[in-house]
Amino acid sequence: MANMTLFDLVEPEVTHKVPKHWHSFPPPHPLWHPVLGTLYVIIGLFALFGNGVVLWVFCCTRSLRSGTNLLVINLAFSDLCMVISQFPILVCNCFSQAWVIGPFVCELYGFCGALFGTMSIINLAVIAYDRYRAILSPFGGTQLSMRRAGLWLLLIWVYSGGWCALPFFGWNQYVLEGLLTSCTFDYLSMDTWSRSYVVVLFLASYAVPLVVVCYAYFGIxxxxxxxxxxxxxxxxxxxxxxxxxxxxxxxxxxxxxxxxSVLAFMIASTPYAG
Known part of the structure; x- marks a missing residue:
């Protein structure tokens, strides 16, 4: 037991999903996993309730159905999807103290986390740009139509999905990370091919949206x-x-x-981008 490592707790079917960086780390204290699991349950339930209420209010209130609010609905929907796709699996693994659901679910989990996280960030940037256009127009009449909002949503989904699907085609990969109870893209491999994806994804899903948010709000x-x-x-x-x-x-x-607004964007997005 004294020489046991975190890697020794991994199920044989997912050992190839563990970067070498994590092979020599000792296991955490036995209480660490259940404490984290309980914390994730609390956060997950609050997130489910909060985003669910937002969607329910917007869907049931006809007067709130506008192009701009459609962007807000999409933001709440992507956050809700993030919670649904992540926290049950994460909680299950925490209480099992290892990844126990196989390599395919690891890839799916990592993809969903990247997709809905990127979508939320891009969505916030589009909302900021929409407010910038509406406030700076000298003649008014720039309210976002439902049709144009629908096009924005399509672009958000395609843009986010495109970047996050690239690991399935060989540019980087989804692997286990941290306490080996969650999966994300491989940000630890030092080869040029893997690092290039991390850099490009950082620019496309964090740096550019942050510039848009800052430009829009400070312009306002x-x-x-x-x-x-x-x-x-x-x-x-x-x-x-x-x-x-x-x-x-x-x-x-x-x-x-x-x-x-800018501070909240950075607090919410920086840990994910990092």
């Missing part, structure tokens, strides 16, 4: 601030202090919203 702040400065000058000239103070308050609230 810049536009609204410029508009408010003109209004402030007018209000101060007219001596309307109350409206002037309201404009200042709105600008402050908008800045906090943008900062929070």
């Amino acid at each position: 702040v810049s536009s609204v601030s410029r508009h408010d400065r003109n209004l402030k000058s007018h209000e101060r000239a007219q001596g309307e202090n109350v409206r002037y103070q309201n404009l200042q308050r709105r600008e402050s609230q908008l800045n906090r919203f943008v900062f929070t």
Whole structure:
């Protein structure tokens, strides 16, 4: 037992799915797996309830059926699919203290995690771009139609699915990771072929969406601030202090919203991208 490694706990049918990096690690403390499993159950149930409620509200409320809200529905749907495809398998493996469902499910699990994670990130970037277009249009009338929103959703699914399916065609692969109870793409192999996929996926599914989100939200702040400065000058000239103070308050609230949105995007996406 003293010389046992994490690799020794792996089922024989999935040993080829364990990168050499993990072969020499000792097993975790016996309590670690059930603690993690319990934590995943709690998080999974909250996520199921939260995203389920969002979908139910949008689907049952006719007035909320708009192009922009269709993007929000897709975001909730991808998050719900992430939970459904990941947490039952992860919880099962945690309480079994090893991956026990075979190599095919490992690949499917890794693909679903990558797909729905990438979809959520890209979806957030599209929502930011949609808000940017709507707010910066000088004439209005730029509300996202259901048809155009449907095209955006198709692009999000195809773009995300395309990148995440590449390991099935030989560019990288889905393997076990960490405590060997979950699977993801191989980010540890040092050969150029595998590393190139990791770099390209990082750029396509994280760096580019982050640039879009930052550009869109800070563009909104810049536009609204410029508009408010003109209004402030007018209000101060007219001596309307109350409206002037309201404009200042709105600008402050908008800045906090943008900062929070970008920070939330980075907190949610950076661990996945890393």
